[in-house]
Amino acid sequence: MSLIQLTIKGISYSQTQSGAYALVLSEMNGARTLPVIIGAFEAQSIAIALETEIRPPRPLTHDLFKTFSDRFSIKIKEVIIHKLVDGVFFSSLVCEKDGIEETLDARTSDAIAIAVRFQAPIYTYENILEKAGVFLKIEEEFGEEEASETDSLDIxxxxxxxxxxxxxxxxxxxxxxxxxxxxxxxxxxxxxxxxxxxxxx
Known part of the structure; x- marks a missing residue:
């Protein structure tokens, strides 16, 4: 199956699950989006990685992972959202060191927080987009003025x-x-x- 590249469209406070956030991923060459429910910590971690002006005084867990990987010359090549079971997405980190490629299992929220820090592409398969993807007008979901600022975690x-x-x-x-x-x-x-x-x- 061919891979479809996704981009982060925004993060919004979840109206269905208290204390959770909806991470909205959008296919690069299409109108479908993939909403993923994630926790508050992961939402903040992704938003901070996307934000250029806010830097935490101490490294977050995903920042530490990035520092560790850089120190030991481990490259994150890509993230693949490869499975959906009972509403839960399963993802893989594709890593490379000294020309040897390894695939690691990861929670989707963690995988994306890491992908943003490594500027690694995010992919999924067509069957997952068919099953869980939705056609979403971002302006209606997030508001026209907030569409470019949804990573700010506004409630x-x-x-x-x-x-x-x-x-x-x-x-x-x-x-x-x-x-x-x-x-x-x-x-x-x-x-x-x-x-x-x-x-x-």
């Missing part, structure tokens, strides 16, 4: 409250709170503060 019910809180702060206060949020490893708040700073720039 819809708190968006208005946050906006009202941030508008009373000066730019310097926003930057200070952003620094504090990163130090405290509160990356969800940091992403919201970053968005407010970007709007004012």
């Amino acid at each position: 819809e019910d708190t968006a208005t409250k946050d906006q009202n809180t941030f508008t009373s702060l000066t730019l310097e206060e926003l930057h200070n709170q952003l620094d504090d949020a990163v130090v405290d490893e509160n990356y969800e708040l940091a992403a919201k503060l970053r968005d407010e700073i970007s709007k004012r720039s």
Whole structure:
């Protein structure tokens, strides 16, 4: 079966599972998307890897994996979402060292968090897209203005409250709170503060 390359379209707070997030993957040359429910930690880890302005003071687990792999010359070639059983996706990390290729089993959320750090391509098979893929208008799901910022982990019910809180702060206060949020490893708040700073720039 031929592989279909996917890109990360966005991350949204899950309306169906409390405390979970929906990672939306989109096929490169098509209109289908593949929604994957992931945990809050993995969602934050993926969002941080996609974000250029927010860097945690200490390495997260996936950052440590990247450092370890680089130190020992292990390359992550690709991630393949290869199976779907009872709503659970199964993935593989295809690694290479000294010309020898190995395939490792991984949770899909971890595999994608690692793939982003290695800038490795993400693939799946046609039968998985046929089974679980949906045609999704991203503008309707995430909102037109949020479509390019879905990795910020905004939660819809708190968006208005946050906006009202941030508008009373000066730019310097926003930057200070952003620094504090990163130090405290509160990356969800940091992403919201970053968005407010970007709007004012």
